[in-house]
Amino acid sequence: MxxxxxxxxxxxxxxxxxxxxxxxxxxxxxxxxxxxxxxxxxxxxxxxxxxxxxxxxxxxxxxxxxxxxxxxxxxxxxxxxxxxxxxxxxxxxxxxxxxxxxxxxxxxxxxxxxxxxxxxxxxxxxxxxxxxxxxxxxxxxxxxxxxxxxxxxxxxxxxxxxxxxxxxxxxxxxxxxxxxxxxxxxxxxxxxxxxxxxxxxxxxxxxxxxxxxxxxSNFKRPFRYGMGNSWLPQLNPKYAYHDFPNTIETVFLALITGIAAAFLKPSLLPAIGLFIGGVVLIEIVAGAVQSAKRRAKPSIEVYFYLLLLRLIQEAGMFWGNISRGRLVGITERFNYNGSFRKTHFYRTNTYKLVKWVLYPLLVIWIWRYTSA
CATH class of the missing domain: 3.90.550.10 (Spore Coat Polysaccharide Biosynthesis Protein SpsA; Chain A)
Structure with missing residues (x-):
């Protein structure tokens, strides 16, 4: 042949x-x-x-x-x-x-x-x-x-x-x-x-x-990959699904809420500021836990780069959608394995579980702190 x-x-x-x-x-x-x-x-x-x-x-x-x-x-x-x-x-x-x-x-x-x-x-x-x-x-x-x-x-x-x-x-x-x-x-x-x-x-x-x-170190590549990957759910909707907001999306939504609160109820601004700070801290904790599970080299520098790589790629995806005026792209994800599972919010992993255990605790703490 x-x-x-x-x-x-x-x-x-x-x-x-x-x-x-x-x-x-x-x-x-x-x-x-x-x-x-x-x-x-x-x-x-x-x-x-x-x-x-x-x-x-x-x-x-x-x-x-x-x-x-x-x-x-x-x-x-x-x-x-x-x-x-x-x-x-x-x-x-x-x-x-x-x-x-x-x-x-x-x-x-x-x-x-x-x-x-x-x-x-x-x-x-x-x-x-x-x-x-x-x-x-x-x-x-x-x-x-x-x-x-x-x-x-x-x-x-x-x-x-x-x-x-x-x-x-x-x-x-x-x-x-x-x-x-x-x-x-x-x-x-x-x-x-x-x-x-x-x-x-x-x-x-x-x-x-x-x-x-x-x-x-080069962070242009993960940002570019994020921007490119933002097109995938739009071009291939059969593989798309929605999930909880990632860190970049959460901070963005909190900032939008803060802008609205500045005009409608300024008393909420301290709570929103604490929430944004808590989100960043939770990202650090969740990322460190997942890094340990993935057996990353135990190093503060490695964990720091891991945090930046994740946030920069998320920022690229976010900017890719926002720059096209595609708000539906916020919380939209893509099945890279080619599966058609459409059940929203179904994906779980160590990183995600840590975040969504700590988020309610953060909200409870902010509510008690600002109510004291």
Missing amino acids: SVQIDVVIPSFRLEEHYLLPILSLKRPADTEIRFFLVADNPAVVPSPAIQQLVDNQRVFLSINPENLGAARTRNKAMEMGNAEWILFLDDDITVPANLLEIYAEAIRRFPKEIGFIGLVNMPPPHKAFSHAIVASGSMDIFKIAKDRKSFAWGATANMMISRVAMGDVRFSEIFPKAGGGEDVDFFMNIRERNNFTDFKSLPEAAVEHPWWNNEA
Whole structure:
């Protein structure tokens, strides 16, 4: 059985340290492989080593005339080819020499699958910020192929899809240009198009992904992810549900109440101020309890970063909805596992239980304190 694979690699930097091993991957027997490298940076200059590999037969290079963003760049790269299978790879991963052989063998064994989720390994964290990212669970999708036999979506750092299964589905361009949420939307739309069939996990197809910026702290990424993810319930309402307000939403609602109280009943302002302070304290306590349960490195610095990561991503989601005037997005959540459970307020975890035990106690204390 002959196999055709288009390898799609969007890139901004064109770093040959990562790209040369990818573009030089061994072609499995009876397999047609083509690489489509698209640079989303009009100012980039390909190195001579990369240019030498570009032959417009096996390796193709296109440089966008302007920064088009992750979604449009991937769409463009996919349209450049026509192979039966498409392999998405990031431009900053380290690949094993037999990666394409593993995927080609999977295609031959499971030709009717809609796609395969590869494994993305990251180095052990050495800095507090990286420890916090691991404990937060935000990178769990990278190792989903190891944890689940199949799943509703995967990371575009290392994932293969069937072009037939994809059909006319493309990455939506309404998400942030630098990425955030568009991969979830894309893969779930393919899944829906194929009777909600999950993608098969392929943990043996493993790549290595480095920490960004040498593990330096960066809060633009979680805010951007939050903004992007705010679109998911709106575009995919079948997976949406409502939950209790998170910390950012609670503080916002309290501030709105405070503004109203300033005109209608100023005597409530001290109680509202105490409530907002208590909400922040409860967030710290609940976050610390959950961090301990997730076995985060016992460090005040790690707990602090965990707190910031959660609040900043919540702020991104909140701002994404508010900036579009979508008030219904407040308290709206998304089933990232692709389930249709619509029962509101049903999700519980340690973090949530701690918060909703402490909230009534906070209200009782404020009532007694302000009534004394």
